[in-house]
Amino acid sequence: MAKHETPLLDQLESGPWPSFVSDIKQEAENRAKNANNVEFQVKQDVCEDILGVLELSYKHGRTHWKHGGIVGVFGYGGGVIGRYCDQPEMFPGVAHFHTIRVNQPAGKFYNTEWLRNLCDLWEFRGSGITNMHGSTGDIVFLGTVTEQLEEIFFELTHKHGQDLGGSGSNLRTPSDCIGEARCEYACYDTQALCHFLTNEYQDELHRPAFPYKFKFKFDGCPNCCVASIARSDMSFIGTWRDDIQVDQEAVAAYVGGEFPPNAGAHKDGNWGPFDIQKEVIDLCPTDCMKYEDGKLEINNKECTRCMHCINVMPRALKKGKETGLSILVGAKAPILDGAQMGSLLVPFVKVEEPYEEITEVIEAIWDWWMEEGKNRERLGELIKRQGFQAMLDAVGIDPVPQHVKEPRSNPYIFWKEDEVPGGWQRDVNEFRKYHQR
Amino acid sequence: MAFVSSGYNPEKPMENRITDIGPKHYEQFYPPVIKANKGKWAYHEVLQAGVLKHVAESGDEVYTVRCGGARLMSVTHIREICEIADKHCDGYVRWTTRNNIEFMVDAEAKVKPLIDDLESRKFAGGSYKFPVGGTGAGITNIVHTQGWIHCHTPATDASGPVKAAMDVLFDDFKSMRLPAHLRVSLACCLNMCGAVHCSDIAILGYHRKPPMLDHEYLDKMCEIPLAVAACPTAAIRPTKVEIGDKKLNSVAVKQERCMFCGNCYTMCPSMPLADTEGDGIVIMAGGKVSNRISYPKFSKVVVAFLPNEVPRWESTTDCIKNMVEAYAAGANKYERFGEWAERIGWERFFDVTGLEFTHHLIDDFRDPAYYTWRQTSQFKF
Ligand code: HEM
Ligand code: HEM
Ligand code: SF4
Ligand code: SF4
Ligand code: SF4
Ligand code: SF4
Numbered sequence: 001m002a003k004h005e006t007p008l009l010d011q012l013e014s015g016p017w018p019s020f021v022s023d024i025k026q027e028a029e030n031r032a033k034n035a036n037n038v039e040f041q042v043k044q045d046v047c048e049d050i051l052g053v054l055e056l057s058y059k060h061g062r063t064h065w066k067h068g069g070i071v072g073v074f075g076y077g078g079g080v081i082g083r084y085c086d087q088p089e090m091f092p093g094v095a096h097f098h099t100i101r102v103n104q105p106a107g108k109f110y111n112t113e114w115l116r117n118l119c120d121l122w123e124f125r126g127s128g129i130t131n132m133h134g135s136t137g138d139i140v141f142l143g144t145v146t147e148q149l150e151e152i153f154f155e156l157t158h159k160h161g162q163d164l165g166g167s168g169s170n171l172r173t174p175s176d177c178i179g180e181a182r183c184e185y186a187c188y189d190t191q192a193l194c195h196f197l198t199n200e201y202q203d204e205l206h207r208p209a210f211p212y213k214f215k216f217k218f219d220g221c222p223n224c225c226v227a228s229i230a231r232s233d234m235s236f237i238g239t240w241r242d243d244i245q246v247d248q249e250a251v252a253a254y255v256g257g258e259f260p261p262n263a264g265a266h267k268d269g270n271w272g273p274f275d276i277q278k279e280v281i282d283l284c285p286t287d288c289m290k291y292e293d294g295k296l297e298i299n300n301k302e303c304t305r306c307m308h309c310i311n312v313m314p315r316a317l318k319k320g321k322e323t324g325l326s327i328l329v330g331a332k333a334p335i336l337d338g339a340q341m342g343s344l345l346v347p348f349v350k351v352e353e354p355y356e357e358i359t360e361v362i363e364a365i366w367d368w369w370m371e372e373g374k375n376r377e378r379l380g381e382l383i384k385r386q387g388f389q390a391m392l393d394a395v396g397i398d399p400v401p402q403h404v405k406e407p408r409s410n411p412y413i414f415w416k417e418d419e420v421p422g423g424w425q426r427d428v429n430e431f432r433k434y435h436q437r
Numbered sequence: 438m439a440f441v442s443s444g445y446n447p448e449k450p451m452e453n454r455i456t457d458i459g460p461k462h463y464e465q466f467y468p469p470v471i472k473a474n475k476g477k478w479a480y481h482e483v484l485q486a487g488v489l490k491h492v493a494e495s496g497d498e499v500y501t502v503r504c505g506g507a508r509l510m511s512v513t514h515i516r517e518i519c520e521i522a523d524k525h526c527d528g529y530v531r532w533t534t535r536n537n538i539e540f541m542v543d544a545e546a547k548v549k550p551l552i553d554d555l556e557s558r559k560f561a562g563g564s565y566k567f568p569v570g571g572t573g574a575g576i577t578n579i580v581h582t583q584g585w586i587h588c589h590t591p592a593t594d595a596s597g598p599v600k601a602a603m604d605v606l607f608d609d610f611k612s613m614r615l616p617a618h619l620r621v622s623l624a625c626c627l628n629m630c631g632a633v634h635c636s637d638i639a640i641l642g643y644h645r646k647p648p649m650l651d652h653e654y655l656d657k658m659c660e661i662p663l664a665v666a667a668c669p670t671a672a673i674r675p676t677k678v679e680i681g682d683k684k685l686n687s688v689a690v691k692q693e694r695c696m697f698c699g700n701c702y703t704m705c706p707s708m709p710l711a712d713t714e715g716d717g718i719v720i721m722a723g724g725k726v727s728n729r730i731s732y733p734k735f736s737k738v739v740v741a742f743l744p745n746e747v748p749r750w751e752s753t754t755d756c757i758k759n760m761v762e763a764y765a766a767g768a769n770k771y772e773r774f775g776e777w778a779e780r781i782g783w784e785r786f787f788d789v790t791g792l793e794f795t796h797h798l799i800d801d802f803r804d805p806a807y808y809t810w811r812q813t814s815q816f817k818f
Contacts, residue, residue: 008748012597013562015604020507020596022560027511039441047511050586057585057594058747061713065589067703074450083587099587103459108532109466112519115530119512119519124441128512132532135582135631142509142587147440154445157455177534181463181471182491182499182541184478191463202457222728226534229733230726231632237728262771264483265573268614271770283771285730308730308771315480333629335698336669338805339735341635375666 002028003045004052008059024051027128041125042093042145049093050129050143053085071098071146073153077208079164080149096145097127100152101138101165103173103198106191107181108133117160125152136215137175138165163202169376170208172215174198179220179238184314185307186220187238187323188351194218196355197362210366211373221319222307228331228342233379234362235328235342240320243300244309250316251276251296262312280309324350327361329391330380340380343388345395347402364395468529470499470543486612487569488548500548501541504555504567505578505603505610508536509586509596517558517566525551535578535620537571573613576606576761581623582631584642590699591625592642592716598750599623602640605754609761616768616777619761620725627698635724637774638757639736644697646715647690651707652678656686659705667704670694718743718753722760723775734775737783739790741797756792763790782817 002025012021028047031040043049053064068082081099088095102118118139122128127143134140144152156162165173174197177183179190197216198205204214217228220238228235253259254274260267261274276296281289288302289309296316298309310317327349328342345365349357365379368391373382383391392399417424446452464472474493481491489501506514518538522530525547531539540551555567571577579602582588584595602621609615622633625642633639655661665673665688672694678687688708690701701708720743724736739760743752760774767789768777778786787794800806 009597010562011748012600013560013564015563015600016565016568016607017600017603017610018505018507018566018568019560019562019564019600020509021600022562022564023507023509023511023514025562026560027513030511030513040438041441044438054586054594058597061716061745061747062711063585063589063591065585065587066706067589075454075456083589097587105461105466106463107466108534109463109468109471110530110532111466112522112528112530114461114466115515115519119515123512130510130512130515131508131583132506132510132515132536132538133508135580137534150445150447150450151443154443157458158444158453161458162461163456163458175534178531180476180478181467182478182501184480184491186476189476195460195463199459202459206457224726224728224733227632227635227726229728230635230724260482262574263481265613265618266770267483267573268486268612269574269616269770279770283730306728306730311729312771333632333634335628337803339634341733341735 003048006051006055009055046093046127049091053091076206078167078170097143100141103163103165104137104139106176106194136172138173166205168208169210169212171201171204172213174216176218177220177225188325190218190220212376212378230331236325238325239305240323241348242320242322245318247316254313259315263314280312324348330383332378332380368394468541483573499541501539502551503537503539503571504569506538535580537578570611574615575613576609576619579621582625584625592644593625593718593745595625601749602754605758617771617773635726636736639721641719643719644710644716646712647692647695648708648710652687655707658707664701664705667700717745723778725773784817
């Protein structure tokens, strides 16, 4: 017999898609049985109360959580989100229900031994409910009490060699696409760079010293599977600067219908036979491809590396050999002044350990933002407020046409004094000798 | 329920303290075939919805079976994932950015038994535990935020609408019939933790009533300057109010300036704004993040408000289904949702989807609004 009736939530158990309600119920049962005699450190019926409070939200159409105030582990300014229920008497199991962000391994690969260790820890000292994963990338442990925070942190670090992720006005947990581990499009090792920078900047991740949050994300190519260009203050997108490698025989195999176009991603549609002219040449945004006499030609100088032709014919076309990444800055969600996409700052940098060319840019940007940024001002907003030019100036990068989509359409240039011959100090009396008052 | 110490000594928090060790090193979690061929993959093919084959320059192959999951996941469920990974995949498994689970095997013969096993597992309530799909020109898992399960400012739930929407979109999770892939995302308030602003289709929770003021408690529970500073539109100012014969420090909200973000409530629990009728869902569409063919794009608001219909959000799921079908019928091969809408024109988009165009959809928020109005004599009737 369930502790709380949940007639509304029960209706989310049917249908084909995995039901989180069924899963929480399953965990409630697991805790009730407690086959392994776990000495639960939060209430045994916590999952029943999760369902209970959620059902109440369904009934009211309103959340029943309050903001958590300041909770955390000693010495860290992030990694824990405080949360309290506004009906603690009805749902004592979730009266305190703090989350812990556990920094995921790059690429989100796991072995089962380690996952089981995390499960054991979280069953013992928390609700047993997680997010795999939160939107930033962390493993999210959802729901424990204040007294358990230090205990969990101690076990994570001592037993499992594992640290917390970021929250608050600091570096948020970086995340990456699968990249070279299993993707032929990857132009650099996203896992290596993600892991390196996460460790290099542990202080920035755990101890808030920034005006606001700051995110890094790593996409191995312009397909942007982790959406770095839309949701990271600094986005690292793989690219190349030489020629797309073409295997003409494989091109012929696509044209002849031996290989499925777009790597088979359209298999269930009725699209008819592959038409290289229509599906590749005509869709190339720069019009830099030609298919004549059974031969594909690319004018690589004009290619903007949009990935379309490579995505359509991965067995015939490969990224160039001289690979690296582009750095874009300032992406953010709409609040407050509207959403921003990342803007191109560094067109190309090689990705080579110890990554100094990259860390120099990061640190120059941080110096500028920490000096000039207002409280709760994202990097993208600072760039808008002070201007792209001010950022280039601050980080010592020379302007190139690649920085803009088009030049400005107003002439209101703020010339600096030293740009104008003779400077701005003039003698009005000298002027008056030739111009009457 | 006796307290069990981990070894941490609250008297001496710095004793044996370990900090700043970061995440586990990714390499120890690579399946052997991944480790051996990293950076040397030659090509891949989607064999069927949910099944990828990657071939390395060495000739090695890895087959990936992708399945959907609720990102809200219990340890019991994760242990079941571990059991499957041990049985079929030598104890390795990974998650994708969009909350899918990927099981990898190194030979084609191992694929079918794995799929059969995954598809055979169901929750007691009847839903699949591990539906296989989510690849290519179809609809993969919805990325989402916390909602009523854990956050204090949501205007809608997250897991519930996601479950309802994925039930409706299930066939497109399991097939690849669309013109291009279609990404759906949900954020439960305008803070958009999930950054849904570049999705083909976005479900966004939105409040429509400014905060209430609990004057009697406000000064006791909140730092008034913090509440004032929290407001992004400067709608809040400190004030004094008279309750009975008492003069209290409190705040006043300029209601017409409020954009319903809930930041004040984050700082001050005496300023709640959740409301049964006021809260609901905004539908946005046409965003993308990939650089393929056209530049990345923001999603646009196409429906200003739909009510929270618990537990299955029918108006929201109907609206999404309708948009998906219009797109499937009208778009060219490789054309993303937003590219299609731009090609036919947004005026035609409202035509073919039957969505109502209301004044709410005309941008009036600050400077960028101007750039969204029509500055040409070209338009379609
Ligand atoms: C002032 C604005 C914001 C406030 C007050 C805010 C507040 C919060 C809170 C309270 C949570 C914790 C939810 C929970 O677990 O209970 C959260 C999580 C999160 N926030 Fe925000 N947020 C804001 C803006 C943003 C923005 C603009 C982004 C992204 C661009 C973002 C990204 C995230 C992410 C990724 C999470 C993890 C939650 C998840 O995975 O569902 N937040 N935020
Ligand atoms: C045929 C070409 C493509 C291939 C082979 C490919 C490959 C992949 C791979 C291997 C993943 C898993 C990566 C991870 O989660 O770390 C992935 C996920 C993803 N890709 Fe692509 N990608 C392709 C095209 C694109 C394009 C053009 C976009 C542009 C929007 C895109 C967006 C995404 C997104 C959003 C994810 C996350 C999906 C999920 O986690 O379920 N992909 N892709
Ligand atoms: S961003 Fe590019 S390299 Fe990374 S997984 Fe996606 S397609 Fe592959
Ligand atoms: S990558 Fe894009 S721009 Fe370059 S040749 Fe291919 S389709 Fe054209
Ligand atoms: S989107 Fe809003 S309501 Fe949802 S988790 Fe983020 S801050 Fe909370
Ligand atoms: S909800 Fe947001 S905009 Fe409205 S008063 Fe509060 S902080 Fe200001």
